[in-house]
Amino acid sequence: MNKQCPRRLxxxxxxxxxxxxxxxxxxxxxxxxxxSESAVPALTRDQIEALIPHRDPFLWIDAVDEIEESRxxxxxWLSPELPVFQGHYPGQPVFPGVLLCEIAMQAGATLIARxxxxxxxxxxxxxxxxLNNVKxxxxxxxxxxxxxxxxxxxxxxxxxxxxxxxxxxxxTVAQVEFACAIAxxx
Numbered sequence: 001m002n003k004q005c006p007r008r009l010x011x012x013x014x015x016x017x018x019x020x021x022x023x024x025x026x027x028x029x030x031x032x033x034x035x036s037e038s039a040v041p042a043l044t045r046d047q048i049e050a051l052i053p054h055r056d057p058f059l060w061i062d063a064v065d066e067i068e069e070s071r072x073x074x075x076x077w078l079s080p081e082l083p084v085f086q087g088h089y090p091g092q093p094v095f096p097g098v099l100l101c102e103i104a105m106q107a108g109a110t111l112i113a114r115x116x117x118x119x120x121x122x123x124x125x126x127x128x129x130x131l132n133n134v135k136x137x138x139x140x141x142x143x144x145x146x147x148x149x150x151x152x153x154x155x156x157x158x159x160x161x162x163x164x165x166x167x168x169x170x171x172t173v174a175q176v177e178f179a180c181a182i183a184x185x186x
Contacts, residue, residue, distance in 0.1 A: 042067050043110070051113035052106060053125050053185055057083070060103045061148075067114055070152040074107040080142035095140040100174040101131060104164030107148040108180055112160050119160075120182055126160065130179035138173040146173070158182040 043064035049055065066073040078085075078095055085093035109126040112119055120126060140146065147167045154161040159181050166174040 041065055043114070048110055052109045054106055054109075058102075059106070060099060061106050061110065064107070064110060065147075067111065069115065070111075072107050072111040072114075072148075072150050074103070074110065074148045074150070075145055076103055076148075077145045078140065078142055082142070085142050093142050095142070095144070095146075097134075097136045097174060100136070100140065100146065100166050101134060101176050101178070103146055103148045104150055104162075104166060104174075104176050105131075105178055105180070107150045108152075108160070108162040108164065108178065111150060111152060111162075112180055112182075123184065124182045125185045126180040127183045128178060129159070129181045132177040132179075133175070134177075135175045136173070137175070138168070138171060140168055140173050144168045153177075 041063035043051075045059075045062060048061055048064065049059065052059075054060070060076050061074045062076050064072060064074045080093070084096060084099065088094055088096050105128045109128075112126040145168065148164055149167070150162055150164040152160060153163050159179055161179050162177070164174075164176045164178065165172055166176075
């Protein structure tokens with residue numbers, strides 16, 4: 001089922017749909033400017049794990065819906081069962097803002113690692129080096145799907161400068177500017 005978006009892109013992040021015990025998501029495609037509920041993600045979780053060193057319980061990207069040379073759209077469904085909701089805050093669970101930043105930074109690391117220009121030599125990984133101009137706009141609750149839109153804005157040698165916007169239900173919940181550098185993980 002395809003729906004045409006208005007000329008000005010408005011992101012309507014999908015909610016996960018439980019099917020056969022797995023959470024399925026409709027895919028957002030910015031390039032085609034439509035939503036496709038049957039489209040396959042541009043990168044699956046296994047492909048993301050091949051690009052960045054993060055693993056459960058600290059891998060905060062479920063899939064990548066779109067990836068281009070200088071931008072990425074990734075998503076994370078926040079299960080109400082995540083341990084973070086047990087302590088932040090009991091009885092009134094809120095997803096921590098610092099983890100929203102982490103979603104954007106992991107999406108950025110995936111973007112950098114996926115570039116075909118040799119940006120990340122074998123055995124090296126993108127790591128966060130700076131976090132600027134962070135703005136939290138709205139509280140994020142359990143069950144939300146966070147969509148991270150991250151764009152590479154500049155590059156200086158092995159330093160990458162990025163800007164991210166995180167959205168839930170089409171509303172911006174956080175914005176962040178950050179930098180990554182290529183480093184040896186050991």
